[in-house]
Amino acid sequence: MEINSMMSAQLASLQQTLQMSILDKAMNTGAASVVRMMEDLPQPQSAPAAHPYKGQMIDVQA
Template identity: 65%
Template sequence: MEINSIMSNQLAQLQQTLQMTIMDKALNAGAGVVEMLQEMPASAAEHPYKGQLIDVQV
């Protein structure tokens, strides 16, 4: 077997391994985000001005 063929096969295997590693990390990060969002308290946002004193001059 030629050296170019061997190196080409090794490069293809390395690329596949790298792609799988990146996909695995992305999936794990996505699962962590979903878990974090589910653990957040479900409190309603405060009204931006309701209940505050507003000075209006006409």
């Protein structure tokens, strides 16, 4: 009976270690995919964005 409980505890520990290893690998794969997606995004133009009203005529009569 004592051997059974020791083996059961070792098996539970091994299962937890394996689950953590799989989770760690999945997270690393996901992070690498996100980095690749970020690198593939189009880069913004170097020209500044146009001002919404600067340089246009605005009628401010009341």
